[in-house]
Amino acid sequence: MIIEQFMQEVVVLSVFILSALVWAGAAAGDAQFVAAILDDEKFVCAGAILSEKWIVTAGHCVKLLKPKDIKVVVGTTDYTKPGQTLKVASIEEHPKFADITSFNYDIALLKLASDIKLDDKTRKIDLTGSDIKSKEQLQITGWKRAKDTNLKSLKSEAIKDNNDCDQLSEDVADNLFCLAKSQKETYGELGSRDLQGGPIVGAENKLDGIIYKLVKPKQIVGLAMRLNNFSKWIKETMQKK
Missing domain, CATH: 2.40.10.10 (Trypsin-like serine proteases)
Structure with missing residues (x-):
């Protein structure tokens, strides 16, 4: 369908492909x-x-x-x-x-x-009323674009200052923030098209962002829309x- 052609264009913009990231099956509460x-x-x-x-x-x-x-x-x-x-x-x-x-x-x-x-x-879920904080612990939920139809959940932390993730890709912008890999997680395979649109919940249990795309330079694993903006x-x- 036409949406598939469009998604392929999105992938072309992803300079890096996320080959390994942490995930787990999500609970009903998630x-x-x-x-x-x-x-x-x-x-x-x-x-x-x-x-x-x-x-x-x-x-x-x-x-x-x-x-x-x-x-x-x-x-x-x-x-x-x-x-x-x-x-x-x-x-x-x-x-x-x-x-x-x-x-x-x-x-x-x-x-x-x-x-x-x-x-x-x-x-x-309520929108956050404040900007994302550096090192804030986040939970991301979403689905893979594959045959696995079960919700996935992963933990990450925010990088507030975009200067800290300039190497991520040329997509860095004021309304985006970066996600850093949590060191406590086990590894699984996750692609750049997975979890897109997935909600990101911060320390206040409010909606801080949604996934824009996943990438993997060094320890940075993704870009998210900064919903407070x-x-x-x-x-x-x-x-x-």
Whole structure:
């Protein structure tokens, strides 16, 4: 499908490929605020539940999709066994995310056609109210773009100062922050297209970011969108639409 061609272009931008990173199977509690975004029946990206009506994800995940093509699955660690499946009413891209080259604004909101039923398997997560802190311990959840349909969870830490990760790639920008590998984890294989759109939760158990892409120069393992930079746009969009 057309989304596959677009994802291939995203991979070309990834100068480095992450060949080894830490992961583990995610528990049911880890999945409560995580959404799986599907193009018809094919997995595309993860996202996070902001409210009964709104999902936040990476902009490139839905750039070439139409609302009618998207299904959102919540309330499960296995997106082939949904707790709830919802249709999408509209895709709200950041106004500065014009194309794939505008990675610094790679964020989108999905407005659902019906409300998510919040219960013991499904809950919303609040946006962080503060900027990411250097060395802050983070938990990332998301899915592989492979046959494994089970949610994955990994731990990392934030590198706040982009000057510390200039070698990451030419994609470093004000709205991105870097992720450093946790030394306490065991190793597994994870590719640059995996976990995209996956929510990143910090020390306050609030949503600090979403995965933009995974890479691997030295100890740095990925780039993430800094959601605190987008909180005003997110809140205004959710109120107006």
